[in-house]
Amino acid sequence: MLKAIKIIALFIIKHLGGFWLARILNKGNTCVLCYHGFAYEDEYQFRPKLFMRPESFKKRLAWLQDSPYKVVSLSEAINNQHNENLVVLTMDDGWAGTKELVGDSLAEHNFPLMLYVTSYYAQKQGAVINVALAYILWKSVGKTLVIDGSILAINKTYLISVENTVSIVNELCQQIDEVEDFATRQRVLLAIAEQLQVSLHSDDQLMFRSLTAEELTGLQQSNVDIQLHTHRHCSPQNEQEFKLEISQNIDYLQNIELKNTLQHFCYPSGEHYLTQLPWLKESGVVTATTVFSGMLTPDTEHLQISRILDGEDVHQLEFEAELCGLATFLRKLY
Ligand SMILES: [Zn+2]
Known part of the structure; x- marks a missing residue:
């Protein structure tokens, strides 16, 4: 208005x-x-x-x-x-x-x-994790996310709401940051996307990536x-x-x-x-x-x-x- x-x-x-x-x-x-x-x-x-x-x-x-x-x-x-x-x-x-x-x-x-x-x-080439994760959760309000040892070193269940998406993203990003290997961090992101049935691809292209050299x-x-x-x-x-x-x-x-x-x-x-x-x-x-x-x-x-x-x-x-x-x-x- x-x-x-x-x-x-x-x-x-x-x-x-x-x-x-x-x-x-x-x-x-x-x-x-x-x-x-x-x-x-x-x-x-x-x-x-x-x-x-x-x-x-x-x-x-x-x-x-x-x-x-x-x-x-x-x-x-x-x-x-x-x-x-x-x-x-x-x-x-x-x-x-x-x-x-x-x-x-x-x-x-x-x-x-x-x-x-x-x-x-730009150097590593993958999805920018904090932004891609925020997008996944934005599309998943009302859904439940289960994180267990197969994804990260924590066991936790989140019921995603409009109010708690920022805090869940922050918490998960902190956990993902502790994973040393870049490729593994990308796999964690894609596993979360898959569980919540959110695609991070458009016409087979990975979204949220940076320009290559x-x-x-x-x-x-x-x-x-x-x-x-x-x-x-x-x-x-x-x-x-x-x-x-x-x-x-x-x-x-x-x-x-x-x-x-x-x-x-x-x-x-x-x-x-x-x-x-x-x-x-x-x-x-x-x-x-x-x-x-x-x-x-x-x-x-x-x-x-x-x-x-x-x-x-x-x-x-x-x-x-x-x-x-x-x-x-x-x-x-x-
Ligand atoms: Zn900037």
């Missing part, structure tokens, strides 16, 4: 010239958009910000193509001398759907896109700039651990024939601390993006760049209100 009122209000504001005015006032500022993965099946209903439907993303790109906004790289936006309304496309994690589901659209439009890749699962290399031909997102998708507050995450991430990505220098970073899950800024500089990083909502302006600290999360649950009018800066202005009012 609230959403419907918001959309009607935005419709009226747009047609009274509010978006146009916001665009005039925001000339020289940039909306940095943030995307994640894409849905093979119904993942867009599970986490609409994490897995957008490919057709929704394709509509956004087509709209941008004919819009008054200029899509530029993050570096160009930072050195913006144009006094135009700019948009930067960023994408986090490196989900396989980036190539399999929207790779053709990225090639067609050839917009500059910064892809922040977390390397552990070959796919990453190929994406560069579509103007995709591969950059840093830590090795294990975490943001340690300890200097040594944080720098190790970055160096392991760099080590993996340097094995790919990269066209660009690795100097841009995205905080995993947006988790960041002021203490990390000098560590990033010492690691050669010149820009870092968060998930705080807002626009990139000439005053923005380059290691704390705000972004706008787009997703399946973002209406076209909400999207346009973000691009012109109206939404950022309204957020400052409350």
